[in-house]
Amino acid sequence: MAVSVAPGRAVEAAPPRRVRWSGETAWGVAFVTPYVVLFAALVVWPVAYGLWLGASPGAFAILFADPIYLESAWNTVVFLAFAVNLKLFLALLLSGYLAQARPWIRWLSVLFLLPWAVPSIPTIFSFRWMLNSEWGMLNGLLWELFGIEGPWWLVDPQLAFGSVIFVHVWKYLPFWTLILLAGRMAIPTDLYEAATIDGASPLQKFLFVTWPQLKNLYVTSTLLSTIWSLGDFNSVYLLTGGGPAEKTHVLATLGIRYAFNLHQIDVGVACVMTALPFLVPLVVILIRRLGGRVQ
Secondary structure, X not given: OOOOOOOOOOOOOOOOOOOOOOHHHHHXXXXXHHHHHHHHHHHHHHHHHHHHHOOOHHHHHHHHOOHHHHHHHHHHHHHHHXXXXXXXXXXXXXXXXXXXXXXXXXXXXXXXXXXXXXXXXXXXXXXXXXXXXXXOHHHHHHHHHHXXXXXXXXXXXXHHHHHHHHHHHHHHHHHHHHHHHHHHHOOOXXXXXXXXXXXXXXXXXXXXXXXXXHHHHHHHHHXXXXXXXXXXXXXXXXXXXXXXXXXXXXXXXXXXXXXXXOOOHHHHHHHHHOOHHHHHHHHHHHHHHHHHHHO
């Protein structure tokens, strides 16, 4: 509706409106503020400070000139390729075995989860003791049972790195088996009954019933496992310490070596930052997949 104003008469500006917060808004701000402050102090500030430390071009020059870094980057790729795929593939097979409707399966499932539930330090140190070449349990059994000397598990670089992958898979396999088992249990039994009526074999049931239902969960688990495995520090550091001769380092342990052993914090942060071009796309893909599932 138009408002007419007499000629020559000034138009008075409307007084500013005051923003009034309701009680719900005030309570919402009061509850959110501590979280925002903690998030900024414990997440935003450390990440920003770390990026600032690793932003020196000189740190990257030192890093790329070090042959140990190039070998560690390759070790990281090999570690992710074997550990993640082997872990998820075995989890897919074991989830089918644990999905059987038998009474003793529940007790077996509880025992199977123990490696994942037990803290990393005692379990990996136990493997370090068993794989000791001189007085370890594994070589002792080989000598007592077969009269042969066992290999140098943690002295030979290839065997040491293979042992790291084995320990990582052994440690985290139960968790991903549990995730895929939950996905199998969510598949409607009607689909299997219909496949049985149609005369489908167990392999055909897996290919045309189980796998289509588990495919999205399997891919999402693979992405998440890759992100977590990229930052796995315990499996390498506690078992081999990056040795022998710095041959089993991955980016996570090499960054600690630079920062704390060599006292080059900027180079250590730069070492970890070199994983961002690989890590960020994985996080974006994972968020897009999870967002699509929620919508």
